Amino acid sequence: xxxxxxxxxxxxxxxxxxxxxxxxxxxxxxxxxxxxxxxxxxxxxxxxxxxxxxxxxxxxxxxxxxxxxxxxxxxxxxxxxxxxxxxxxxxxxxxxxxxxxxxxx
Numbered sequence: 001x002x003x004x005x006x007x008x009x010x011x012x013x014x015x016x017x018x019x020x021x022x023x024x025x026x027x028x029x030x031x032x033x034x035x036x037x038x039x040x041x042x043x044x045x046x047x048x049x050x051x052x053x054x055x056x057x058x059x060x061x062x063x064x065x066x067x068x069x070x071x072x073x074x075x076x077x078x079x080x081x082x083x084x085x086x087x088x089x090x091x092x093x094x095x096x097x098x099x100x101x102x103x104x105x
Contacts, residue, residue, distance in 0.1 A: 028079045031070045049083060049094040059098045
């Protein structure tokens with residue numbers, strides 16, 4: 001019984017780590033309003049992530065949702081961000097942008 005419980009907990013921890021690994025992290029570069037994408041530098045490469053201007057939530061360092069979402073002035077170039085993306089209508093969309101505390105601050 002104890003071995004089964006430990007095995008199940010271990011599997012849960014490993015599986016949760018795999019799920020979290022899919023969410024990209026990097027440095028915010030810019031929001032392109034004409035293409036509805038944000039550009040984030042991930043592992044030294046610029047990557048475009050589609051956003052929905054009306055639905056993508058931006059969460060500030062304080063943990064609160066920021067008014068105006070991706071258009072908010074708090075979301076500046078160089079900010080460390082963590083992204084949550086979902087497949088919506090067969091298209092990968094960035095649904096949440098979390099602004100992280102910069103390591104140097």
